[in-house]
Amino acid sequence: MRAVSASLAVTLSAWAIPSALAQDVSDDEKVATAKVEAVSVGADVSQEARAVPDFDKIRTPSSPAFTLLGVSPTQIERPNTPKQLVIALGTFVSKDDLTIPRNLALEFSPYWIWSHPDLSLADYGGTDWRNIYRNLTISVATATGPQAKTDAAGATVEGSSTDLAIGARTQIIQGNRRRPCAERVDGLARKLLEVANQTSLSLSAEETRRLEEPFVDWDAVAKTVLTDAEKAHLESVRNLVEKGREREQLLEAHRKADPGAFNRARKAAVDNEGLKSVLDARKKQLVVEAKQEIAQLDGLFATCAELEAARGGFLMDIAGASAGRFGEGRVAARDWLSWAAWTNLAYEGEGASGVLMARYRRDKVAGAWLGHLDLGLRGIVARQKYALSLEAIGRARVGDLGADEDRLSYRLALAGEYMVSDGSWLSVTFGKDSGAGQPSSLFTLANLKWGFGSPIVKPAF
């Protein structure tokens, strides 16, 4: 049977956007920024809102802030320590004031900023509500461009503005347990244990005692095990050689009388740092000697990386982002630009998969909010010799529309393929597209295509 890794996602989302930021903007600033929007943003957003989107464009984005702003940064800062995060966020501070940095692309997971030494692979790979916050990612993006604005005298002058978007994404239903590489690759668990074993210091009691010997503070041992009378006697001995010999004899007597207590005192008097330096060198040598086994281990993990690692079962993602415009990069000169929310509900099974997706987006155009809700459905059934795919996308537009504009539009597409011979597939696609203002029947817009070649139904979601 052909493996199917497509997912079915349904999107049900609600995402609240705080309005405090917009309310803080003065009326004058609102007027000024609204004029700019009409010039630079309005046309693109209006045109985009008229068309039914591609199915892939409404899926929950991995970086919602980048998607909302329409940027594809080539370099993304990904801080993963508190210090790196503080440095990255430091770009929002200029002197003693807040500012909006130019062309910033930042993505981080709050949970992973800090260390989690107690988080085992089984805990993280399982289906656990705590993975909702463990999987949370925050994305921040800015884009700077020219901006025409009105000065105090009413004249139009050239300036610049920076758009800032902040987004968040997480997975709230995680499907089946993710199997570790040790379960998926034959011999990997055994090799891991072998290497852990081979690189163990594995010190016998005798060897331990020998290694510790140079680091024992015998004064400290004597202080612990000798009686007050013995200590007083040693104090009275003036000759240092004689004193050392007598102390040795006393300690030996205590060792014979109570080896356990003596050993305890001796162990407590070992300088652990000194011992560590010796063991570190030995450990490094063991790792060098295990070089070949470690290389084999790397090879097994590489094999694991090539295997399908996606979780099966039900999966649900949610994401949201909002964007604002900042004249001259100043926080005080700000206005809302747009916001959006996404969600997917998917089912991924052996030989069949499906995804339901939803996206709601609102954009502020010429001072007025326009919005659209997109719903998408894709189902795939795949077998060794054939595959079928059904895709449906609908859009509902919200806000004041022109007289010739449709509030609802949709697209349907059905694709099928059959393996005629090894490597050659007969593919058939059939679809209907209901454009704005041009209602038409399924049959008149039917589009039948035939082709031979590689499979066209790509089951991956």
Added chain:
Amino acid sequence: MAKTITETKVVNYYVRDEAEVIARATIGEGQEGAWTMRLGDEFLKGGTEPEDVPIGNGKTLAEGDAHLEVSAMVKDIRPETDRLSLLVELKGGKVGSQEKISNEGDPGANASYSLIVRFL
């Protein structure tokens, strides 16, 4: 071959004489790896997931020469972090204890750790 970080840590653990000492090793940060436990050169247990391992009577351990060695081989498989951690929890002492070895590696790096627990 991916870079391998090595680290050894030596700690003292003050036991209660009458208590049974138990150790539990966790390969942290959601990373993949395996651990082994030895008392001196005697192999006790190994695994990939956390597990309570009985080490022995407190008094016997404190008065003997053998130390507990928890050795781990850790592999960075997480895109979320490159930290490689071994956490060892100890019970049966005057106070509970958690000992950690953690390092930031490169993507795909390995770590070979040994934690030596000296019982007192």
